[in-house]
Amino acid sequence: MTSLLVNIDHVATLRNARREQFPDPVHAAAICEMAGADGVVFHLREDRRHITERDVRLLKETVQGRLDFELSTAEEIVNICCDTMPDVATLVPERRDEVTTEGGLDVRTARERLEIVIPRLLDAGIPEISLFVDPDAHQIEMSREVGANCIELHTGDFSNASTFEEQQSEASRLASAARLAHEIGLKVHAGHGLNYRNYPVFGASVRNVEEVSIGFAIIARALMTGLEKAVEEMNAIVKRDYNS
Numbered sequence: 427m428t429s430l431l432v433n434i435d436h437v438a439t440l441r442n443a444r445r446e447q448f449p450d451p452v453h454a455a456a457i458c459e460m461a462g463a464d465g466v467v468f469h470l471r472e473d474r475r476h477i478t479e480r481d482v483r484l485l486k487e488t489v490q491g492r493l494d495f496e497l498s499t500a501e502e503i504v505n506i507c508c509d510t511m512p513d514v515a516t517l518v519p520e521r522r523d524e525v526t527t528e529g530g531l532d533v534r535t536a537r538e539r540l541e542i543v544i545p546r547l548l549d550a551g552i553p554e555i556s557l558f559v560d561p562d563a564h565q566i567e568m569s570r571e572v573g574a575n576c577i578e579l580h581t582g583d584f585s586n587a588s589t590f591e592e593q594q595s596e597a598s599r600l601a602s603a604a605r606l607a608h609e610i611g612l613k614v615h616a617g618h619g620l621n622y623r624n625y626p627v628f629g630a631s632v633r634n635v636e637e638v639s640i641g642f643a644i645i646a647r648a649l650m651t652g653l654e655k656a657v658e659e660m661n662a663i664v665k666r667d668y669n670s
């Protein structure tokens with residue numbers, strides 16, 4: 427069964443927009459877990475636009491389920507990740523002028539740096555090192571070559587599809603990519619832009635996904651329905667039996 431990890435960055439974005447101490451992403455993480463989420467994801471950005479080191483420290487102490495630390499390969503952030511020892515370290519591309527992560531890593535271009543950073547994260551004792559990549563066979567094979575033991579499939583193109591045909595074609599790209607990753611021994615995670623409407627199509631099409639990371643859709647719905655209900659509803663969709 428696929429696990430749901432909730433990305434709580436947007437709670438910190440709201441807090442920081444008013445330079446307030448609330449809403450607190452640490453409180454949000456606890457509510458997500460109490461509502462049934464299997465864990466929590468955060469991205470400590472180099473510019474600290476949402477999650478801060480204080481949040482990372484408290485999340486590490488308080489999250490009871492799985493903790494997924496998204497990071498770039500910047501030296502300072504890699505050091506913080508090694509000290510934090512999350513369950514998963516997910517390496518993502520990061521640009522200061524982007525609104526959210528745009529596209530997967532280009533593993534070929536990043537190869538030299540990844541071959542330094544991945545062994546450091548593993549040596550620190552972090553069991554799962556995941557690369558956020560597009561559903562592309564070459565990127566997946568290279569992910570294994572550079573030492574990752576997991577990938578997170580970028581579902582952005584699937585989520586942004588504007589026609590039924592496009593959505594089906596992106597779903598089948600994701601399905602092939604997940605199959606390949608699974609066959610070559612990589613764990614498969616997925617995320618970006620998944621929501622209450624498109625998840626059933628994703629779930630029915632893509633096998634072998636152990637974990638999904640969903641943020642914006644859940645936090646946006648939480649403004650209307652409350653966080654507990656928003657997580658429960660998404661968890662029910664993720665946990666549906668898509669094989670029958």
Ligand code: PXP
Pocket residue numbers: 433435469496516518526527558578616617618619620639640641642643
């Ligand atoms: N996975 C990665 C690597 C991301 O960068 C993000 C966005 O922060 C997500 C998953 C979650 O995307 P969304 O907020 O659109 O659900």
